[in-house]
Amino acid sequence: MPTAEQTSWVILAGGQASRMGGNDKGLVELAGKAMIEHVIEALKTQTSSIAINANRNCDRYQAYGSVFGDHIQNYPGPLGGMHAALHHKDNEWIGFVPCDCPRLPSDLVTRMANACQEDTDIAVAHDGDHIQPVVTLVNRRILPKLEAFLANGDRKIILLYRQCNMITVDFSDQPNAFANLNTPEELQQFGQSYESN
Template sequence: MPMPENTHWVILAGGQASRMGGNDKGLVQLAGRAMVEHVIDTLKPQTSAITINANRNQDTYRQYGDVFGDHIENYPGPLGGMHAALHHLKDEWIGFVPCDCPRLPVDLVSRMAAACSEDTDIAVAHDGEHIQPVVTLVNRRILPKLEQFLANGDRKIILLYKQCNMITVDFSDQPNAFVNLNTPEELQQFGQDL
């Protein structure tokens, strides 16, 4: 069973960020600091095990901790980061959050872990209206399914989840916690609201 202290959390910063003008989203400035710093600040009180998945600017990301890149070429998206994490880390339970979500719940780790049972493959955050497919806690037993899924050329994250024993974790009391910033305009608007 997962508990906050035996889960490892990965910040996914490995994408191309095409909607952010190609700028590395985790390193884009928000309120004078790299966006990834806001995510780390939220996670650090919740877990001591944080690693970053990045395919660019790895030396810059290393100032924040351990960094690893995808094993699969051509930016396969969040699943590429999940695949790499399951190879890079040995933990049974690995959580994932995107680097462009600066307002994550302060009780994310404990609530995700508490929702799981022994047969849970994937726990996915739910904001009350939609699942948040990149805010997940997965058991490493999904690795064979994930590898087969990627080998088939599939990239749609939710299709993989449907092949697994997935549960959703209710965060409807914090619907704004999963705001993700994909464009310079969203970033600017969000910065004004801080």
């Protein structure tokens, strides 16, 4: 079972962001700062090990920390970032959060780590209504399954999880912490409420 200090965390910023007009979601501005800055601020009080998975604008992302890209071509989605991280990092436990989730829980790392048992493959955040499949803590032993899954052409994240020993971690006390911003309209609406709080 991991402690929070034994986990390493990766911000997934490697997607195409087609619903954001193709703009790199981690770098779009929210309340005067790049979205990824909000995510880093939420994580940096919880862990000293933060890296970024990005496939575009890597020079800009390097201003925020260590950056690595997918090993698989053609944007395979979050699983591509997870696959790259499991090759890039040597921690037994690696956590993932999306770059468009600016209000992550302040106890995310501790709560995710504490939920894991010896046989846990994947811990996934649950907001009380839905799982949040990209807010996850995985054990590196899933790598062979992940590689076989990707080699088969599969990309649907939940199908991989069903092949693993998955647990959910209850964050129903913080359901709004997982608001993710996929479109310019969502960004504008969220930004207005963010600045008024």
